Amino acid sequence: DAGVIQSPRHEVTEMGQEVTLRCKPISGHDYLFWYRQTMMRGLELLIYFNNNVPIDDSGMPEDRFSAKMPNASFSTLKIQPSEPRDSAVYFCASSLAGGKRAGELFFGEGSRLTVL
Amino acid sequence: DAKTTQPNSMESNEEEPVHLPCNHSTISGTDYIHWYRQLPSQGPEYVIHGLTSNVNNRMASLAIAEDRKSSTLILHRATLRDAAVYYCIPDQTGANNLFFGTGTRLTVIP
Numbered sequence: 001d002a003g004v005i006q007s008p009r010h011e012v013t014e015m016g017q018e019v020t021l022r023c024k025p026i027s028g029h030d031y032l033f034w035y036r037q038t039m040m041r042g043l044e045l046l047i048y049f050n051n052n053v054p055i056d057d058s059g060m061p062e063d064r065f066s067a068k069m070p071n072a073s074f075s076t077l078k079i080q081p082s083e084p085r086d087s088a089v090y091f092c093a094s095s096l097a098g099g100k101r102a103g104e105l106f107f108g109e110g111s112r113l114t115v116l
Numbered sequence: 117d118a119k120t121t122q123p124n125s126m127e128s129n130e131e132e133p134v135h136l137p138c139n140h141s142t143i144s145g146t147d148y149i150h151w152y153r154q155l156p157s158q159g160p161e162y163v164i165h166g167l168t169s170n171v172n173n174r175m176a177s178l179a180i181a182e183d184r185k186s187s188t189l190i191l192h193r194a195t196l197r198d199a200a201v202y203y204c205i206p207d208q209t210g211a212n213n214l215f216f217g218t219g220t221r222l223t224v225i226p
Contacts, residue, residue, distance in 0.1 A: 093160075
């Protein structure tokens with residue numbers, strides 16, 4: 001299996017532009033997570049989906065952020081308009097339900113976003 | 117949610133054992149304890165998890181205190197490749213989301 005695939009790996013954009021980050025989870029996994037990592041705030045959970053349905057988006061910083069999962073093999077995280085404080089590494093992860101415990105998370109390599 | 121306390125950083129000499137502690141005194145009786153690590157410029161990766169008994173796998177061992185208020189991740193022989201940030205994460209029973217804290221940055225000295 002190719003693992004979790006994220007694109008782009010690096011994105012440099014100007015303030016006010018729209019940014020779309022993409023994620024392909026591991027086939028068969030029923031959970032998908034979006035995390036953001038910065039030096040100041042560490043690794044933050046933004047939103048997660050179960051069977052393509054958003055379960056908890058309480059970590060999404062504000063209305064400029066939106067996430068979708070139109071099918072089991074694809075998810076997007078969109079920022080519109082982008083701001084310099086959105087600069088971070090964005091990770092996507094997927095897992096199988098673990099029953100009484102959280103399933104093992106498999107992370108992608110991340111998308112490094114720089115907003116000028 | 118259970119809170120965790122980990123040292124910010126630790127050092128170890130190469131090929132020596134490393135014991136990474138974690139306090140989780142507010143953990144509930146059914147919360148599992150997960151450990152992940154993040155190598156430089158990579159996403160986090162799973163290391164090990166446990167509930168009550170000590171656990172071993174090819175990467176590490178997990179020793180869980182009898183009262184479950186603390187646990188220790190044991191790397192039996194540290195290598196340079198083990199230099200990473202190690203996260204101790206209690207889950208919430210039945211929930212599949214994991215919240216990462218600040219972790220312990222392990223430096224391995226050649």
